[in-house]
Amino acid sequence: MNLSDLTRSTLYQVFGKQIQIADVVLIQSLWSDFGQLLRVKLSNAAVESVIVKYIKVPNEISHPKGWQSDLSTQRKLKSYQVESAWYQDFSALCDSPVAKSYASNTVNNETVIILADLACSDYAPLSCDANEWQIKQALNWLAQFHAQHLQVCPQKLWQTGSYWHLATRPDELAAMTDLTLKEQANNINELLNQCEYQSIIHGDAKLANFLFKDEGAAAVDFQYVGGGVGIKDVMLLLSSMPQALMKNEVGYLDYYFTQLARYLSHYHAHIDAEEVCKHWHSLYKFAWADFVRFLKGWSPNHFKLNQHSLAITELALSELP
Known part of the structure; x- marks a missing residue:
């Protein structure tokens, strides 16, 4: 599976350009096909794998329950902005176990959130x-x-x-x-x-x-x-x-x-x-x-x-x- 240019550049920013993408596994598609949740396995990096949440508005929106509208689209887009803010500003201070956030990046209509893979901690x-x-x-x-x-x-x-x-x-x-x-x-x-x-x-x-x-x-x-x-x-x-x-x-x-x-x-x-x-x-x-x-x-x-x-x-x- 191919990674977007934004995902690759964000991974290089976090872990350095010496890393290699060993494998990419689709965990699931995001709701209404607004992107993908991926497990990216790395080599020459400080960690074995990371979780990538890649968000991009699809050209044609098809809601599983038929609720596609501008309001629905804007709500989902805001939800990913909120999630990025949570990981950036709150997660490091949270005592309840959550994934570490390495980076989030938005360019035009694409957003990438790079998270620690909790599977590496046996979750x-x-x-x-x-x-x-x-x-x-x-x-x-x-x-x-x-x-x-x-x-x-x-x-x-x-x-x-x-x-x-x-x-x-x-x-x-x-x-x-x-x-x-x-x-x-x-x-x-x-x-x-x-x-x-x-x-x-x-x-x-x-x-x-x-x-x-x-x-x-x-x-x-x-x-x-x-x-x-x-x-x-x-x-x-x-x-x-x-x-x-x-x-x-x-x-x-x-x-x-x-x-x-x-x-x-x-x-x-x-x-x-x-x-x-x-x-x-x-x-x-x-x-x-x-x-x-x-x-x-x-x-x-x-x-x-x-x-x-x-x-x-x-x-x-x-x-x-």
């Missing part, structure tokens, strides 16, 4: 359904991440993180046929965004965006990182786990909040950790309702619109005026 993606240990490691990662970034300004990131944020999804809202949920969309959004305990959230914390090894988890894919309440990440993580494990939903929430309180005591000894946990726990059902609102407009037959998500959304709606 691996899920090869089958997640088990309880892996879910808890991902929850622990989120708890530390949210605690460390509590009350940190999301400068250069999304002001409100998450790919389903209401302000970025007007077309999906307009397409909704659930009028009750549609009418309450702004109220739910305000409940989440006006909580006094805001942090920085991952924004796409599904299990597929975590890698694992014996010592714990690391997270990847920071396109939708930004401000918000941590319970939004927790909701999305639990939404992505096997339904058979949902019977332990209360246990997973208890585990997250236990870890969150512990990390808050470490990073913010002056803040009442119990109060933060109480506020975020009360917003769990509204985080679900907010996500269901997006799904009902974006993909009304989505498998995550199941008995559990619909029931908890109804519970949230019953508590709204």
Whole structure:
């Protein structure tokens, strides 16, 4: 597989012109074919391999769900700008395991992000359904991440993180046929965004965006990182786990909040950790309702619109005026 000129020049800038490209492996194409995620194996370099995220707007855009529009394109392009900013300004200070950023480069309509290959540190993606240990490691990662970034300004990131944020999804809202949920969309959004305990959230914390090894988890894919309440990440993580494990939903929430309180005591000894946990726990059902609102407009037959998500959304709606 050929590398773009921008990718090659950026690799030379980082590792020197003596390096050789030994192999290029496609990990996956980016959403709507906006580029590629590659593993590039090197020789005569300080590292064996790197991960390259190469972004370029395709000549013809074909969204898997049919949502191609100028607004959709601009949202995706901003998401890659945000991801570059995250790796440039935030990742080196993050205590939760993330890939090291070597460089990011944008020329005209191309962007390249060069990242450390977490596989070189023995991290691996899920090869089958997640088990309880892996879910808890991902929850622990989120708890530390949210605690460390509590009350940190999301400068250069999304002001409100998450790919389903209401302000970025007007077309999906307009397409909704659930009028009750549609009418309450702004109220739910305000409940989440006006909580006094805001942090920085991952924004796409599904299990597929975590890698694992014996010592714990690391997270990847920071396109939708930004401000918000941590319970939004927790909701999305639990939404992505096997339904058979949902019977332990209360246990997973208890585990997250236990870890969150512990990390808050470490990073913010002056803040009442119990109060933060109480506020975020009360917003769990509204985080679900907010996500269901997006799904009902974006993909009304989505498998995550199941008995559990619909029931908890109804519970949230019953508590709204």
